[in-house]
Amino acid sequence: xxxxxxxxxxxxxxxxxxxxxxxxxxxxxxxxxxxxxxxxxxxxxxxxxxxxxxxxxxxxxxxxxxxxxxxxxxxxxxxxxxxxxxxxxxxxxxxxxxxxxxxxxxxxxxxxxxxxxxxxxxxxxxxxxxxxxxxxxxxxxxxxxxxxxxxxxxxxxxxxxxxxxxxxxxxxxxxxxxxxxxxxxxxxxxxxxxxxxxxxxxxxxxxxxxxxxxxxxxxxxxxxxxxxxxxxxxxxxxxxxxxxxxxxxxxxxxxxxxxxxxxxxxxxxxxxxxxxxxxxxxxxxxxxxxxxxxxxxxxxxxxxxxxxxxxxxxxxxxxxxxxxxxxxxxxxxxxxxxxxxxxxxxxxxxxxxxxxxxxxxxxxxxxxxxxxxxxxxxxxxxxxxxxxxxxxxxxxxxxxxxxxxxxxxxxxxxxxxxxxxxxxxxxxxxxxxxxxxxxxxxxxxxxxxxxxxxxxxxxxxxxxxxxxxxxxxxxxxxxxxxxxxx
Amino acid sequence: xxxxxxxxxxxxxxxxxxxxxxxxxxxxxxxxxxxxxxxxxxxxxxxxxxxxxxxxxxxxxxxxxxxxxxxxxxxxxxxxxxxxxxxxxxxxxxxxxxxxxxxxxxxxxxxxxxxxxxxxxxxxxxxxxxxxxxxxxxxxxxxxxxxxxxxxxxxxxxxxxxxxxxxxxxxxxxxxxxxxxxxxxxxxxxxxxxxxxxxxxxxxxxxxxxxxxxxxxxxxxxxxxxxxxxxxxxxxxxxxxxxxxxxxxxxxxxxxxxxxxxxxxxxxxxxxxxxxxxxxxxxxxxxxxxxxxxxxxxxxxxxxxxxxxxxxxxxxxxxxxxxxxxxxxxxxxxxxxxxxxxxxxxxxxxxxxxxxxxxxxxxxxxxxxxxxxxxxxxxxxxxxxxxxxxxxxxxxxxxxxxxxxxxxxxxxxxxxxxxxxxxxxxxxxxxxxxxxxxxxxxxxxxxxxxxxxxxxxxxxxxxxxxxxxxxxxxxxxxxxxxxxxx
Numbered sequence: 016x017x018x019x020x021x022x023x024x025x026x027x028x029x030x031x032x033x034x035x036x037x038x039x040x041x042x043x044x045x046x047x048x049x050x051x052x053x054x055x056x057x058x059x060x061x062x063x064x065x066x067x068x069x070x071x072x073x074x075x076x077x078x079x080x081x082x083x084x085x086x087x088x089x090x091x092x093x094x095x096x097x098x099x100x101x102x103x104x105x106x107x108x109x110x111x112x113x114x115x116x117x118x119x120x121x122x123x124x125x126x127x128x129x130x131x132x133x134x135x136x137x138x139x140x141x142x143x144x145x146x147x148x149x150x151x152x153x154x155x156x157x158x159x160x161x162x163x164x165x166x167x168x169x170x171x172x173x174x175x176x177x178x179x180x181x182x183x184x185x186x187x188x189x190x191x192x193x194x195x196x197x198x199x200x201x202x203x204x205x206x207x208x209x210x211x212x213x214x215x216x217x218x219x220x221x222x223x224x225x226x227x228x229x230x231x232x233x234x235x236x237x238x239x240x241x242x243x244x245x246x247x248x249x250x251x252x253x254x255x256x257x258x259x260x261x262x263x264x265x266x267x268x269x270x271x272x273x274x275x276x277x278x279x280x281x282x283x284x285x286x287x288x289x290x291x292x293x294x295x296x297x298x299x300x301x302x303x304x305x306x307x308x309x310x311x312x313x314x315x316x317x318x319x320x321x322x323x324x325x326x327x328x329x330x331x332x333x334x335x336x337x338x339x340x341x342x343x344x345x346x347x348x349x350x351x352x353x354x355x356x357x358x359x360x361x362x363x364x365x366x367x368x369x370x371x372x373x374x375x376x377x378x379x380x381x382x383x384x385x386x387x388x389x390x391x392x393x394x395x396x397x398x399x400x401x402x403x404x405x406x407x408x409x410x411x412x413x414x415x416x417x418x419x420x421x422x423x424x425x426x427x428x429x430x431x432x433x434x435x436x437x438x439x440x441x442x443x444x445x446x447x448x449x450x451x452x453x454x455x456x457x458x459x460x461x462x463x464x465x466x467x468x469x470x471x472x473x474x475x476x477x478x479x480x481x482x483x484x485x486x487x488x489x490x491x492x493x494x495x496x497x498x499x500x501x
Numbered sequence: 502x503x504x505x506x507x508x509x510x511x512x513x514x515x516x517x518x519x520x521x522x523x524x525x526x527x528x529x530x531x532x533x534x535x536x537x538x539x540x541x542x543x544x545x546x547x548x549x550x551x552x553x554x555x556x557x558x559x560x561x562x563x564x565x566x567x568x569x570x571x572x573x574x575x576x577x578x579x580x581x582x583x584x585x586x587x588x589x590x591x592x593x594x595x596x597x598x599x600x601x602x603x604x605x606x607x608x609x610x611x612x613x614x615x616x617x618x619x620x621x622x623x624x625x626x627x628x629x630x631x632x633x634x635x636x637x638x639x640x641x642x643x644x645x646x647x648x649x650x651x652x653x654x655x656x657x658x659x660x661x662x663x664x665x666x667x668x669x670x671x672x673x674x675x676x677x678x679x680x681x682x683x684x685x686x687x688x689x690x691x692x693x694x695x696x697x698x699x700x701x702x703x704x705x706x707x708x709x710x711x712x713x714x715x716x717x718x719x720x721x722x723x724x725x726x727x728x729x730x731x732x733x734x735x736x737x738x739x740x741x742x743x744x745x746x747x748x749x750x751x752x753x754x755x756x757x758x759x760x761x762x763x764x765x766x767x768x769x770x771x772x773x774x775x776x777x778x779x780x781x782x783x784x785x786x787x788x789x790x791x792x793x794x795x796x797x798x799x800x801x802x803x804x805x806x807x808x809x810x811x812x813x814x815x816x817x818x819x820x821x822x823x824x825x826x827x828x829x830x831x832x833x834x835x836x837x838x839x840x841x842x843x844x845x846x847x848x849x850x851x852x853x854x855x856x857x858x859x860x861x862x863x864x865x866x867x868x869x870x871x872x873x874x875x876x877x878x879x880x881x882x883x884x885x886x887x888x889x890x891x892x893x894x895x896x897x898x899x900x901x902x903x904x905x906x907x908x909x910x911x912x913x914x915x916x917x918x919x920x921x922x923x924x925x926x927x928x929x930x931x932x933x934x935x936x937x938x939x940x941x942x943x944x945x946x947x948x949x950x951x952x953x954x955x956x957x958x959x960x961x962x963x964x965x966x967x968x969x970x971x972x973x974x975x976x977x978x979x980x981x982x983x984x985x986x987x
Contacts, residue, residue: 154720155737162719189719191712201708202716205695212694222687226677228729230688232812233648233675234640236725241798243714250791251641257779261772286747293743305736311809312727319805322847323797326718361808365882371890372865376858404857408982409893452982495981496894496938
């Protein structure tokens with residue numbers, strides 16, 4: 016069953032994050048949220064998410080799905096191929112919502128609860144079709160963090176689990192199936208244990224919230240972002256391996272190295288202490304700005320891991336390859352729209368504008384877009400066909416800053432035998448920011464020698480080169496550095 | 502007191518990491534480690550660390566300090582300005598080592614223990630000069646993770662703490678002072694609590710080590726790498742702030758959301774289960790390779806955060822500015838050595854070589870190096886003086902791959918009025934990889950208009966431009982894209 020229409024029940028932080036991921040990947044979404052101002056808040060959240068995606072995806076983005084506010088749960092679920100529940104964490108509310116959803120939903124449609132702790136068996140009790148309910152637990156911000164925990168209850172069918180495991184990767188996500196249901200599943204168990212210890216450390220005056228955060232983000236947070244817990248310790252154990260590490264640190268379990276045999280009193284004094292320290296730490300940064308900082312860093316870290324082809328970055332690369340396959344056929348008679356991106360924070364430099372090497376990165380991504388259009392896609396590259404740049408000339412004509420949208424168009428100057436001569440123009444709106452001229456050579460990646468492109472690529476190259484002979488010659492073509500204007 | 506000579510007692514994973522950080526920052530180190538093969542293992546670790554630094558630092562590196570193996574603790578400590586203790590975590594061993602250290606060390610020299618859990622008060626008990634002992638707890642890999650916990654005991658002097666807080670930033674580190682001493686300090690309390698919960702999750706069959714690691718590294722690990730724990734929740738709390746977040750999640754403390762009121766039996770069955778799962782997860786990757794992957798990712802993530810100017814990356818940027826100030830005066834009569842780096846994993850592309858935009862990044866860092874040499878350093882830029890690139894021509898002459906060392910030399914073609922015309926050459930050894938030609942314009946960053954450089958910069962520019970008139974004209978100067986060779 017193909018999922019096209021999705022009902023999202025609850026439009027809070029988590030629900031809105033789901034809507035963002037769904038429409039970004041081309042799904043139409045009906046949202047039910049009866050709260051005052053829900054629609055306005057939803058669209059603010061969607062704008063935030065769109066800003067992040069515009070920076071995260073350097074591959075062509077899908078045509079966005081539509082969002083509509085539904086007047087009721089029943090209405091939202093009537094034509095839904097998937098129901099995402101993100102209502103408050105109270106069993107009675109959730110049961111009421113499920114009953115109304117089942118009054119109109121097709122009986123085979125999955126109901127995916129975003130609960131962060133309630134067991135699916137407890138959720139599915141009163142359902143008419145309990146086999147279709149499961150937990151799909153995401154993390155904030157849902158539009159940027161890829162993991163979801165997939166948890167089935169006693170009555171959840173294997174088919175429902177499998178459909179979820181197949182669907183969420185199409186949203187660029189990483190579903191991890193939890194083997195047995197327990198309250199809070201895996202992630203929130205880990206988070207809760209550390210959170211309890213953190214509360215003790217603050218309450219006992221060992222450190223402040225700022226100091227604790229610094230210890231995490233300048234320390235083990237950098238390890239966990241890429242390796243997780245066990246692989247980090249595996250490396251620390253060295254050649255002797257995990258068994259050695261365990262032998263060394265096993266005895267700590269007997270030591271008084273946590274206060275976790277007890278829970279701190281959650282009284283006003285503790286809340287005041289922590290809220291006060293947190294204000295001192297980050298109160299000077301408005302929350303919306305802190306959110307943007309977080310998102311900019313999540314984009315930068317995932318792009319860094321994409322470059323090392325690891326973890327969340329490797330997943331992003333795979334999702335971008337899937338996006339690229341969905342890109343529509345261009346109008347070959349015009350300069351080709353080969354790349355667009357919103358300038359992310361990590362593309363700026365000390366001059367407060369996009370740094371010069373990111374101009375070339377954008378142009379090179381334009382070349383990649385052109386390569387995909389002529390059939391030199393990931394598959395062709397894996398088979399050993401690629402273009403190498405031999406020579407480049409760039410004119411930087413205007414500045415561009417963060418959060419501005421840039422787009423590249425590409426004109427073929429010449430494409431003969433093994434050579435491709437390209438002309439890119441970069442614009443922000445109608446403003447010309449830069450041009451670049453490239454001489455590329457078709458290569459055999461196995462011999463690392465120049466080679467004729469495969470026939471299908473040749474045919475497309477000839478087609479576009481012929482079409483582009485009718486375009487005017489670009490202004491600035493053939494310039495050398497420092498040349499005076501005619 | 503300036504620290505020049507350092508004694509490192511214990512050359513294991515932690516001790517070797519300290520040696521790496523110390524020599525990288527110009528300190529001479531005497532290492533005592535009586536274990537069989539200690540010197541060989543130390544130099545293997547130093548080679549690893551050097552490989553990471555060669556990729557991490559895009560600023561000029563300091564002249565490395567010397568390492569020697571000392572025949573005894575007493576010998577290592579005789580001329581030391583700082584004593585770093587990284588011997589096994591047994592109080593009797595540490596006390597024996599301190600006694601021998603004090604037999605030769607000057608009485609005011611700090612003794613910094615790397616212990617990850619023992620209280621400094623317990624460590625300093627029998628010392629002749631207990632006021633100089635403190636804990637400086639680093640994290641693996643010490644050469645790449647910046648944080649250290651600074652913990653004083655009952656007898657530690659405020660002066661000793663202050664000297665440590667002043668010294669460790671000069672190594673590019675982030676010292677966080679722990680306010681009260683407790684076993685395991687802050688980080689290992691947090692780690693231990695999560696570790697205990699993780700052991701339960703594996704033992705109870707809720708997930709495997711692989712699944713748990715995926716949930717961390719595709720999820721909250723990406724948040725903690727930049728914001729830590731409390732700031733992450735602060736953002737999640739939204740406009741309503743930390744108090745709202747606390748109110749919402751406070752009640753969880755009463756829920757059965759962790760097993761932390763109990764500790765799992767640490768028996769052979771648990772060790773076998775975890776070691777077996779860990780082997781299935783990552784046993785196919787040799788440990789040395791996993792270490793390189795971890796280091797490559799740590800470099801990439803910290804460089805990404807340097808680009809967003811946040812957390813560990815902002816710290817790295819500050820350290821690089823300090824390194825740049827230490828760079829020696831160049832020989833102005835020759836092409837200037839303006840940049841060198843070892844090609845990091847995140848600079849490669851799908852063709853298996855350094856991607857074209859990183860060529861320009863390297864050349865642009867060469868331009869930055871040149872700017873520093875003529876006085877356009879961070880301070881001058883902050884005052885509003887900078888160079889903007891107007892036009893660039895690059896020839897890609899040869900491929901270069903990861904872990905190869907590249908170096909850039911820079912020749913001034915012309916420097917008149919507001920214009921600077923530069924020629925860069927990039928080499929791996931003697932192999933010419935690429936050339937680039939740039940026209941740069943001196944700018945006033947406040948008006949965003951071209952402007953004459955300040956007099957001191959003008960004088961240096963004239964000096965180097967004059968000196969470089971005696972150099973031969975570069976081969977390829979003034980080329981346009983696709984031009985035939987003469």
